[in-house]
Amino acid sequence: MVLVLTIGDLHIPNRVAAVPLKFRELLVPGKIQRVLCTGNLCDKETEEFLKVICPEIQIVKGDMDDVQSEYPERCVTNVGQLSFGLCHGHQLIPWNDPNSLASLRRFAWRIILFNLAYSKHRDMGVDVLVVGHSHSLKMTETVDGGLIIDPGTATGAPVAYSLEPKRPSFVLLDVQGTKIIAYTYEIYGEDIKVDRVVFERLANTTFQ
């Protein structure tokens, strides 16, 4: 019964001024127990805003984040009986490719990036992978019982290679044992649309 907020790609103040008012009204402290942020906050104030929502927060480094900010590249954490992996996704070439995302979920420690050494850890995947960078909301179930969640951009910031504005969105997960109920919040014009999707029978590989 844990409420986990997945949010990211805010790009404040580089591409957008602030989080939409409708989202700020919803995101009040006291309701959410964990926050997983996919990165690209680009601002200390935005980090404070997210910390106010919930003090238990994990942020990973995106490609546009401040060079001085000390976020890790990747993060693995347990929520209830499931293991969650968090990564921004710009490190995987080609960007937003479903196959490389799926293999990142399965072999979370094995991806070789630039000078990162091959990890001596055991080959442990995660049950749920949370990535960003595509700026579009997507939730995919993999064939081996895993889940890949992309909460999109919470501010509607455009991607690096196009000026087209994106739809603001984030995902709230209600983790109950090995069942996840995902509530997706998107802004269509002036209204917020909330949708609920249930993912049952997720595989259980808790990170030790």
Add this chain to the structure above:
Amino acid sequence: MMTSPLDKIASYLCSHQPFALQKRVVELVHLLQQDPNRISSYIILYGIPEVAGLRALVWSCCIRHWLAFHRTDSYWDGVALYCRYPTEQLWKDDSCSETVDHPLNPSQDSIWQQYFSDQRLMDRIRMDTSRTHPDWHLFRQREPSMIRMLFLFAKQHPELGYIQGMNELVAPFVYVYLWDGSLVWDEKEGEAEAFIAFDSFFCSFVASLYQNISYLQEALVQAELLLKQWDSLLWQHLKRHQVDWSLFARRWLQLCLCREFELPELLKIWDVLLSIPNHSSLRWTWLIRFIVVMVLHCK
């Protein structure tokens, strides 16, 4: 001679006790069934014999006698109803509704808003119950039961809600029904019985003090008049020093002396208090007189 279930339980409870004690228990149980109106005078004179479980039986009989029929499973039904996590309710009633009720829903009739305010209430209750008799292991073990009882009471009586101090009033019931009465009932039934007892005791007796400030003031005025009648010297002394009765007597009345006496003595006082029928406000009179006697004793 026909033995009722009460007789059977009572004889089981005191089966290993000395004969004189057994006789007293039989006498008490007989009186409970035949002539309940005289039970209070019996208890004032002789007290309830210290046999494990007997006090719980006597309290239950006194409360049920003065109360309409209460089903014990209504307690656990209530707990199941109010302590549900929102998604289970949604699965049951949701068919194809237009809008999805989500955890961040700010509207007041959202199930999730109810859930979060219930969680805040639970936190307040938990904070108080952790401070009730902090040195007694019994109460640390039974803390979940206390929290459940107080939460259900607050939900069933929204006009009263949860008031700080209810945790002290619940403690003797937890002791008597869940510890002392563990020979008579198992854990679940004991908790239901304790809740019924607490519910009826609070609603019929103490609630008026919390709801209406004038009742409290009236009671204090009555106590002052009594003291004037019994010991005018002491009354004048208090008046001269402008001692306000609500400074000390308010806590005595509102908590029914829970904080003034240790649990063993408190139970003896409550034996008498609960055995007095409430419908003629005799209980109030007795309690007020007791308070005045306490003041006299402090002299």
